Amino acid sequence: MPRVVYVQPTGTQQEVELAVGSTVMSGALANDISGIDGDCGGQCACGTCHVYVAEEWVGRVGGAGERESEMLMFAAAVQPNSRLGCQITIERDLEGLTVHLPDGQH
Amino acid sequence: MGSTLSTLDPYSIPIEKIDVSNPALFQDDTVGSFFKRLREEDPVHFCSDSKVGPFWSITKFNDIVDVDSNHAAFSSDASNGGVALENRMRRNFIAMDPPKHDEQRKAVSPIVAPPNLRNLEGLIRERTAAVLDDLPRGTEFDWVKRVSIDLTTKMLATLFDFPYEERHLLTEWSDISVTVPIESDVERERLLRPCYDYFGKLWTERQKQPPKADLLSMLAHSDAAKRMDVAEFNGNVLLLIVGGNDTTRNTMTASILAMHQNPGELEKLRKNPELIPSMVSETIRWQTPLSHMRRTATADVWLRGKHIRKGDKIAMWYLSGNRDDEYIERADEYIIDRKNVRQHLSFGFGIHRCVGNRLAELQLKILWEELLKRNMTIEVLGPPVRTYSNFIHGYESLPVKVSS
Secondary structure, eight states, rough: OOOEEEEOOSSEEEEEEEOOOOBHHHEEEEHTTTTTTTTTTTSSOOOSEEEEHHHHHHHHHOOOHHHHHHHHHTSSSOOOOOGGGOOBBOOOTTTTTTEEEESSSO | GGGGOOOOOOTOOGGGGTTTOHHHHHTTTOHHHHHHHHHHSSSSEEOOOOOOOOOOOOOOHHHHHHHHHTTTEOOGGGGGGTSSOOOOOOOOOOGGGGHHHHHHHHGGGGGGGGHHHHHHHHHHHHHHHHHHHTSOSSOOOOHIIIIIIIIHHHHHHHHHHHHGGGHHHHHHHHHHHHHOOOOOOHHHHHHHHHHHHHHHHHHHHHHHHHOOSSHHHHHTTTTHHTTOOOOHHHHHHHHHHHHTHHHHHHHHHHHHHHHHHOOHHHHHHOOGGGGHHHHHHHHHHHHOOOEEEEESSSSSEEETTTTETTOOEEEEEHHHHHOTTTTSTTTTSSTTTTTTTTTTTTTOGGGSSTTTHHHHHHHHHHHHHHHHHHOOOHHHHOOOOSSSSSBOOOOEEEEEEEEO
């Protein structure tokens, strides 16, 4: 199973193995990683699983879709590498994927 | 019909005759069994005749998420009737479609975003502590007035940097705006004139002063505001007053009532105060302080085999979706440590999702931290009086006593 690294705003890193087909959001919830809320359960409807994709992964992961961009528009401190964790599906080639968590979800 | 409907067994009338927009059903707290029947038998339900005209009811959790997320097919715009079953002409960013909505919401959002909330936390705690320390011991008082209204009004005054000694005006205007029964919208607008004048004056002052961190100053200095007309400015001010007032107020009252009805959960919380954030989310779901949000179809849409036509009114009943046991296990029960406790509909979903949700959670969290810290026992002495409204789901009064 691919290993995903979550980096807290404090710099603390947590590494977890996620099943292919799960998402960055569901993986965080299942492993009690704080800083991701996922209030809508992964339907791209709340914007509370906001993450920053590490620069070296931006190309591989890709940019936000149309509806995702709408939700991100209202998140706090959005950057060009902002994505919603529920819209990043874990695939085999994402081994080592690193995401940074924002200061808070809004 | 009127209030007689509310004494009926929901299963004794033909399903097409059910009208869940009747405010009496909310006042006497019987609407839940009507929603249950709709979820089971006719989850996308058409009511052809009601005081608010013909309307559709969406009652299942996932259907509500779908409608809420689809702002292209389901409009919030005031020109189509806005966001409540009772048409309101008022224009504010909750009653706008993109792109105008986006611009005005973005102007307001930072004040209730996480970094600013951290600045507010100390002040909220201080004011909450003062209200609790000041409560009478051993004698009956009204929790709604003494605590819920007092705390939320103080918070609003802080957010707006509104003259503190005149903050009772905010509660008055909020009540006039949505809950107090008033003959006509024209009359309502007349009664709100002093509110518009007051805020108009504050607005001009803040525009002249350098930018500060309060909502009015942030709005007055935003690019969005330069393109707002007077009606939009007034509408946005009222939206923020009501949005920050009724909802939190009623959830504060709900938390006392829910704990009274579920003493085992209170025991659980006292033993595990770290459950407070989870308990706050559960209370927000359990109460669902806004019963519905309304949309208007911009095109013909099919939903669960029903043909919704362009121009039709649609109510997304959050109160019903939050009791949908196909999505939420044991949805009728109040369980403060339930799994996925944050996954409820009370804040709505999609681009109109409640902008102040983090502030509301913070206020409730602090209230309960301070209650537990003082080991205060709030004894409920009688049933609450509930609000006569199909929109604001709340309480007019709740008699209580502090017993320790």
